[in-house]
Amino acid sequence: MTQGEMPPRSTRSRPTMREVAALAGVAIKTVSRVFNGVPTVDPAIVARVREAADQLGYRPNLTASSLRRGDGRTATIGMIVEDAANPFSAALTRTVENVARERGVLVLVGSVDENPSRERELAQALVDRRVDGLVIVPAGRDQSYLITEQRSGTCMVFVDREANLLDADAVVSNNRQGAVTAVNHLITGGHRRIAYLGDRVSIPTAARRFEGYRHALEVAHIPYDEEIVHQVPAGEKAAVAATERLLELPDPPTALFTSQNLVTIGALRALRDLGLQNTVAQVGFDDFPLADILSPGISVIAQDVEAMGRAAAEMLFQRLDGDESPTRTVTVPTRLIERGSGEIAAEGPRHD
DSSP: TTTOOOOOOOOSSSOOOHHHHHHHOOOOOHHHHHTTTTTTSEEEEEEEHHHHHHHHTTTOOHHHHHHTTTTTOOSEEEEEEETTSSHHHHHHHHHHHEEETTTTEEEEEEEEETTTHHHHHHHHHHTTTTTTTTEOOOOOOOOOHHHHHHHTTTTEEEESSSOOOSOOEEEEEEEHHHHHHHHHHHHHHHHOEEEEEEETTHHHHHHHHHHHHHHHHTTTTOOOOOOGGGEEOHHHHHHHHHHHHHHSSSSSSSEEEEEHHHHHHHHHHHHTTTTTTTTSEEEEEEETTTTTTTTSSSSEEOOOOHHHHHHHHHHHHHTTTTTOSOOHHHHOOOOOOEEEEEEEEEEEEOOO
């Protein structure tokens, strides 16, 4: 075969380094040096190799290349979230991606849908692909399955919830205080019959928010009533049904604290269907798109998702850069955003 002659293609779908070398008229080792960025390769040869690669549509195997490098890095990190379609997860992922992009690192993302088995499977799949680190929103109560990987050098940071049975960095919101703030705001509006709709208390964030709800009632000397407490799987349909049952009670609540964004949306849908959106007050935990343009706007306890994502990504890269300081948990404060629904007084709309 003469220089510049196209080699016969095999049955493989992807062109190989050998084919690039043959087309460029150089050794395979030279092609490898070009794509590994070795600076001593003659510029004319670099141009010839890259032209051949473009002609063939060749792309280097970055994972294989990284395994041959001294540091073994793949320039990828894995990210495990509850549900990539959820506004909270989507915003968190985007922020981590932005930080990773600044470092030339790719983020591989997967959803676990609050399934501990899926969390383990996805974490293992990402580790098997030699990601340099993991950002995890855990679903299960036991992350000890990652101890071996952690000892082997895989860096990891947990977000929204701390790891259990594993010593690892974490970034969380002040969930309990956020719930206290929400309920106190409703109490200030004259409400004493305040319902709670939230996710299952087996989920750490839901448990902290429920604790905050109960604490606020206790401090205000308002009796806790199980009849107006619904802990349902996060989702609009379940929240609609739960809200409808609450409002059909002989002594229905005058206000709702909905402690998860999908639950908030479901409760809002029920209120609007019943024509009670201007009568029953509502404060939700977690902001969501378009909450500010509804009538009334939905008052929420907003998490600073961008701050959480950036803190988690920066902590991970600090570990990858060699930080061996003791693990720590960063707690990001929440804030109340008043938009109208949470300012409906017990007697009706409040006009301050």
